[in-house]
Amino acid sequence: MPFGEGGTGMDLTVAVLGPLDVRRAGRPVRLGPGLASLLSILLVEKSRHVPADRLVELLWGAEAPNGARTTLRSHLSHLRRALDADRSAPSIVATVGSGPRLGYRLDLPPERVDAYEFEQRYAEGRGILAAGDNPEKGAAEIGAALAMWRGPAFADLADRPFALAESARLDALRRSARRDRAEALHSLGRNAEVVGDLLGAVAEAPYDEGLRRLLVLALYADQRVDEAAEICREGLTLLARRGIDDPALRELQRRILRREPIAPPRQAAPALAPVVPRMLPPELRRFVGRDAELAEARTELASGTALLVTGPAGVGKTTFAIRLAHAERDRCPDGQLYVDLRGFDPAGTAMSPSEALRLFLDALQVPANRVPATEVAQVGLYRSLLADRRMLVVLDNARDADQIRPLLPASPGCRVLVTSRNQLTGLIAGQGAHPLALGLLGPAESHRMLATRLGQARIAAEPRAVEEIVAACAGLPLAFAVVAARAATRPTVPLAGLAADLREAGRSLRPFESGDPGTDVRTVFSWSYRALRPAAARLFRLLGLHVAADIGLNAAASLAGLPPAQARQLLDDLVGAHLLTEVAHNRFRCHDLLRAYAAELAGDEPDAVERLVEYYLHTSYAAPLLPPSSRDRFDMPPAGPRVTPDAVPDVPAAVEWFTAEHAALLAVVDLAVAAGLDTHACRLAWTTMPFFDLRGHWQDWVTVQRTGIVAAERAGDDSGQAHGHRSLARAYFYLDRMSDAEPHLHQAMELYRRTGDPVGQANTHRNLCFLHERAGRYRDALDHGRQALALYREAGNEVGVARSLNVVGWYLALLGEHAESLDHCERALTLQEKLGHRNSQAHTWDSLGFNHHRLGDHGRSVHCFRRAVELFQELGDRLGEADSLGRLGDAHSAAGDPGAAVTAWRQALAIADELGHVGVEELREKVARGRPVEDRYLAHDSRLQ
Template sequence: MNTASEISGPLSDSLRFAVLGPVRAWHGGRELDLGSPQQRAVLVTLLSRRGRLVTVGELVDAIWGEEPPTAAISVLRTYVSRLRKVLEPGRAAGTPPRVVLSAADGYLINIPESATDLGVFEERFAEAQRLRAAGEASAASALLHTALEEWEGTPLAGLPGPLAEAERARLHEQRLTVLETRLELDVQLGRHNEVIPELSALTNAYPLREQLCQLFMLALYRSGRQAEALAAYQRTRSTLVSELGIEPGASLREMHGRILAADGTLAPSPASRVTDSLEAPADLPDRPSPSGLAPEIARPAQLPADLGTFTGRRAELGQAQALLPKDDTYPATVVISVIDGMAAIGKTTLAVHLAHRVAHRFPDGQLFINLRGFDPVAPIVPPGEAIRAFLDAFEVPAQRIPMGFDAQVALYRSLLAHRRVLILLDNARDTDQVRPLLPGSPGSLVIVTSRNELTGLVAGDGAHPLTLNPLTSADAHSFLAKRLGIERLTAEPEAAQELIAYSARLPLALAIIAARAAANPGFSLSAIAEDLRECQGSLDAFAGGDIATDVRAVFSSSYSALSGSAARMFHLLGLHSGPDISLPAAASLVGLPQRETRGLLKELTRANLLMELRPGRYSLHDLLRVYAAERVHIEETSQERALAVERLLNWYLHTADATYSHITPRRRRIPLEPRPATCHPLAFTTHEQALDWCTTERANLVAAVHQAAASGHPGIAWRLPALLWGFFYLRGHTEDWVDTARTGLSAAQRAQDRKGEAEGHLDLSAALRVSGDIDQAIAHLQQAVAIYTELGDKLGRAVAVSNLGGVYIESGQHGKAVENVRRGLAIFRILGNTWAEGMALSNLGDIYQRLDRFDEAIDCLEQALIVLRDNNNRWIEGVTLGNLGTVHHRLHRHDDAVETYRAALEAHRDVGNWWGQGHTLGLLGDTYIASGRPKAARTSWRLALAVLEAFDHPEAGEIREKLATLKDSPESEQR
């Protein structure tokens, strides 16, 4: 089968399409007649998939929805045939089409991204984002102005069908996002007067978009119109309160407060940027910002959504809020509120509601984590993992995070010093789990929920306990009334009281009852109460009057009201070992298409049997997880359970494999078993997409490795961590890397899978090397070499031998390093593996220069560059150029060193290697000094410092010392 990536030619290159307005197409300079609206809808559906297959069924759904005509498929094929004639007017009869291609049970379109105005728009927005991140605000703004000019009115104007409707909404939202970004840049660049009319019109058109209001207020204030800025806030607040019943978000409230106080820091300041020229002077600070990270660190806003129907708990809320100063001043201590109580009592709901009520008093961010202290399936979250999650929330670069737990705690507390942050620690097990997460300086609020009374926090840390009891009868009645309406409860008062009694006045149980009653307005409350009576006693494990008996009765009644497919979806979720699950993963678990699975998940969320954490991502409450696990063992055979787990694990494995070529391009592939026909992994088009997926799924992927090892899937257990090594390395998740690699290796050893053992030793050695355990890394590599030799796997043995040489470099054993790298290099050449050959040559050149064998070093490094460039390996090319520059520098060939370092710097920029850029700029400064060019050295070192300080790399201190020495030199300003 041909794919879009395999076919190219002048025909597809000469076609242009417009979708950001009426749908149009041109061939060269001639506009094409695309036919009827339905035929245009076929074209747009193919364009929207960007060169990927669209099945006939998907096309029918996109054009006609749920009521297609009887001859829909025949009509569809007619539309495709006509489009081919229009788009390829010169194609001879009998020759295959080159634009609209047939593939399996559908079609795909073969055009470059730049052939559509949408593709050009998105490319310009991405480039603008890159320019903005690099400090080029003016260039980014100009590019966004140009990008927005691509729009010619309503996108896909006049097109029928569900897909066109959904795409119009998506594109409209995309344009607004880009427009907001452009306006933000314009205000940043001092164009506040110019954008006020545009922002005024936009805030009127979109009164609920708080970002637009915030920009409008800032533009007005910077233009000397403080009163109008405050009036704009009041209009937006009134709209939010009247239409949605909510207050403005923390960011907008903060802007209002700062304008009200005439905050001088809101005044416009000159735009600044770091010059790309290494010779030009750079006016950069020589000290880190107070945060120690970058000029501004992230302000996380991690609180889960507040419950719109929250009611009751007035006394508890009052008691908790009384802990804070009444005048909104800075708290003089760390305020700790511990909310404890039995399961399902509503601790988390109350804590989240309380947090939202006071969040505006903590403008530096809100942190949230579920510590899983009582999770029956997922493991408890250790303090170290929680600390790392919070450092990630503050966007601390992985390079800055120290290895030791105590050092990570110290860094976390340093970030919180002099900041006002709200921290919600949910489901804590004990005091030891919480104490490392407490700030070390005043001004923050910590809310902890737990089933246990955390007396250690009360006695030792001054925490204020708040124990929850079941709702009062009055609050429980109000709870139901708010969800079902007072009229329905008044009509059946006795049944209403019976429902409250069966719920044991637990908020979770009441919510499930209310959801069922609301979803079935024709059901009487008496009928629902009768169902609850019939369910009671059928769950023998919870008999005996315990409060959980009533909760399980409610679960059972809700579960029995589900459709058969939704009930199966629910109990199969009990087999998932991770903390949450995505829509595609859930579809794999249940073995259904995503479209059908999405409907089932929506049914579960409506019944409050499943929480949607954010769009397309779901989680079970801990009690519901237990219930689901019990149901799956009752309703599915062991064989069916095993198949479901296998489907899920295969999906994680093959989706991880799809990230591999983006995160670690052209690396040696991990051997996989053939993909099952029912496995439909995700596909990725960019490095960033692949990394984002791994980041989102990290906890689930780690859990999947352990589940695979425990459930008889050793092949998945060792392959998953082997596929994820690049992600773990780039994001600094060394503990996860070591943990999963050990688990995979153990699984392979138990299964006597020698190939898996070799790969496991190789993977674990890399993880141990990064973690600093060089001796163990060497030991595992030696075992890998032995097993690959036994298996006759020459490439595997060569990789292990070459890696062993790399580890010997770090251990200072240069002789062994040379021996092993040369052995690996010889095998790579015999096998014709030029990618690995380039890596080995680069490593060998580095060793030679460390041994002062400069002629051999230059020879190896130049050979490496030839091979690396043939393989387009820019990552290692940058490293190799840096090593070659060092050789030139040490030989006093300063002009050659400067030229080579500049080339290395360009390569590092191409691949986004920030450490490589900072390190190379530092070396370049050294060369300038050695060649008598102190001004150029100052510029280079200042640029290096700016890069290295961005992630607080230790080399930043060395650069600061060099700059200080240069400043103190009387002759430095004379040259």
């Protein structure tokens, strides 16, 4: 049963924002400690299948009693009795699998859990604030979300290991919501409310520097100067006990004590510039019939109702939807969004809502580094961008209502068109969608379809054969398309012969029968398949092994072990038989029913699978997104003689290839593991990393790298494991999951030591530098930088030595040891210039500028920062350019040239606004004031590599 569509949970509510509270129809449901723990585990897993052994481990740990599985079954039985109102309906606690794969899943609609509602309302409020036009409404929405809290998340279970991560995540979101609401209220001048909200919040989270600073600003603005100064003093004392300094809070205290004016509150981030996306696929020129359905659909869309187009496989839902969408373009002047959700993909690679959101946000030209990390926040941004716009959103081939709900816009001006084989009753009941069922074509439309494709004269010449073909195809448009394509390619063959072939073909594909005894899609598919020449039939079978709906020419050639020119001829045969569609030059798509049929025919083809995996591995390995130094970390044997990787000449071409193959790459790693190609899987996980890094697909990076680590472990590849753990830590850095990153860095270090890889150890030490810098432990960061430097020298790795000299110099500068820092940075620069490593030179010039600025030599500082800016511009490193421009402005200001300072800050601000840089507000304040404020130098991402 799909999550959220069961009827038994609709009167049940679960509250976890505080002590666990379960109610049915408003009345408490009493659960003992064991049942409360079991329910909480299933809640934390969010409808995922939890194996029984895992439940035993989470409930009792190492102290599991004898007969724990029996006790677990008893707990589950009692929990079902407590939760299920209707014993005749499927249980909310579903049993999944059997034998060693036995497990359980909670089938409770997410909207019945208060944490889900909190995240939704917070995302809505945050989206309103991001739009910048109604901070009062945004603050009210976030306030309503915060009002749902009754205490810490999972308050009575927060010390249990299974609840720790989720309670910490929710509590962090709560603090974030408090900060966002406080900033909005502060901007509105409602400081008394801010104080009332934050006094308790700061007491609960005394080390949250952002909350404390907001409380101080509100107190000061409310003329409560002594209290503001005391909150500053208290915070600085607490942080000092942990060895942490907060320069911003210290500066705030100084200005309060001097009664100086403080800059106005932060303004909401500017709304992203509206774009007009045009994502609709081309319209089928020979569209026949459906006049009544089109008229009904246009009427419903005009009323503002979401339209749900349903019907059996092959009935033409997508063709109908695209025809309808093109007809609606004039009514949707702000653009059209389209996505194929792959809901019934035979490889099981249905698109997640988060992946679809990323596609839409890309189409709306949201920079990757401005896309939020969580799906809830992505939904809020997406809906904010569509607010007050008239757009058409086409969600094609949906699996279930849960896949659709996050993609529904909130704006009444937007029109939504959904297609699915399922009826999606949850979407109809919950969102009021209007269902439009496409039936089979009637006799008149069936004849029109054949006449359009074969010509009226040929149809009129053999009326009895036409009637038999129409009866056999039973009104299924996909069947008519295949039959007509075959008839069109054999103009001299009588239609009576084609009718006889249909009549005599075997029946199968039972899951996709239309219900008419004379109709079976496999009848048409098998007949068309048997008519292919042997080489084309073999290629069609092999396409059933592919893991995505689309395939490129060289991937198909490698799968078949053929030269690309020969493969192209066979692909043309399949396109001509309507078994494939060429969706772009040398790129082909197979309808999911046809892929299912091809998969049934494919059989066991391990050599073909290995060739396919090698194609993806060697193309991604040679692509210029992967630096040469990374390629050297693996022993990569040449591709097999019948594998043809794509030639990817430059970075734009590489980005285009990775984007097109994104879904396939995710699935190919799993395919390699399933085929026992563990070494290939490990290396493929590494070669995908630069693309995920570039495009901000952090969660995909985590998923693939975890699989790569498992593959390396199975292969006994310690080096592959080491690289995998270090790569996974970097992905966690970007997700701001430092506590998750740290153990992987330590595992990587141990493995590098075991394999005797000093460069790997050095790289890991540089990553540990960043970890310690984020925690404010500069002395520890310096120690790791020095260890990295020593190891690079031991290995004779000059590039590493050059980078680490600057790293060591940087941490010396942060510690105020400028003379020694300058010595390291100057030696780094000399070596980097010798090696021609321009990216490292840019960072080192920036470090030199920082040192000279702190030493008071502002003329030299200006020169260094200008050189850094020039190199960053040459390299296309926008983040580095913005950082160095900001500090160039500071240097100009200190040198007594305020005009040049403001110019540099404005240039930095323009880039920071574009990238969503964390320092954008500080730059805005510098431009507004015409003088610098205390800033914090941020480590560049290059240090993570």
